[in-house]
Amino acid sequence: MNCKVMGIVNVTPDSFSDGGRYFSPEEAVRRARNMVEEGADIIDLGGESTRPGATPIGWEEEWQRLEPVLNKLFSGSVPKAAGGSVPISVDTYHPETAERAVAAGAKIINCVFAEPVPAMFDICAKSGAELVIPATSLGSVPNETGSVPIYLDPMIGFGTTREEDLALLKSVPELAKRGRVLVGASRKRIVKKLTGEKVTGKNLGGNLAIAIWCAMHGASVVRVHDVRETVQALRVAAALEA
Numbered sequence: 001m002n003c004k005v006m007g008i009v010n011v012t013p014d015s016f017s018d019g020g021r022y023f024s025p026e027e028a029v030r031r032a033r034n035m036v037e038e039g040a041d042i043i044d045l046g047g048e049s050t051r052p053g054a055t056p057i058g059w060e061e062e063w064q065r066l067e068p069v070l071n072k073l074f075s076g077s078v079p080k081a082a083g084g085s086v087p088i089s090v091d092t093y094h095p096e097t098a099e100r101a102v103a104a105g106a107k108i109i110n111c112v113f114a115e116p117v118p119a120m121f122d123i124c125a126k127s128g129a130e131l132v133i134p135a136t137s138l139g140s141v142p143n144e145t146g147s148v149p150i151y152l153d154p155m156i157g158f159g160t161t162r163e164e165d166l167a168l169l170k171s172v173p174e175l176a177k178r179g180r181v182l183v184g185a186s187r188k189r190i191v192k193k194l195t196g197e198k199v200t201g202k203n204l205g206g207n208l209a210i211a212i213w214c215a216m217h218g219a220s221v222v223r224v225h226d227v228r229e230t231v232q233a234l235r236v237a238a239a240l241e242a
Contacts, residue, residue: 001238003215006042006089006223006231007035008186011065012049025068032073036086039231042108044223045069046091050112050158055128059094066090066097070104095119098179110182112155117141124148135175151180151221157188166192168241169210176218183214184223208233216241 047065089108114137191206
């Protein structure tokens, strides 16, 4: 089992889980560095909420939120205690933002919608960045030569029902046969739907269960808010599996 942990930093005022907590560049950078200390392999910065019902913003406003954070996270990475660096991913569906982000040093573009994928592919091909795409849009990228390293995201919780989310999670083993899989189910409604939990913030156990299951069934990356706990859970699971 070799699954990386991607830590989520939302530089937004309205994300469903932590909107506003890391909206200032200083708080966002502090959170990113804390996540690295907790064991994150990748940091994913988002400048626009994609929660259900969120008001879309233009790329200009999104970039205004992200640019100062990227500038502070030198060369698209943050220091890692053991040496080397942790790559920065930018969660965006705006090609204009993606182009500026990779120029600033971002190493991964995390695109959650299918329509911009071809444009994102071109940007990543020119810059050498990696690309996260919805698994259903794999056929829309000209990747025969493997010029852009791609992650497939089953897209948990994007207007989906309980049964659809379960089916998407159960698709991870098959997706892993087609390429690298990134699963982003952290703090989404799937745990509440499965368990009936009514208290906000009391879904960590369910989130860890999803992360472990996905890692043990071929996921290459799990995208999470609770980095320390996820890293710990995956290390224990890996030791038991070994």
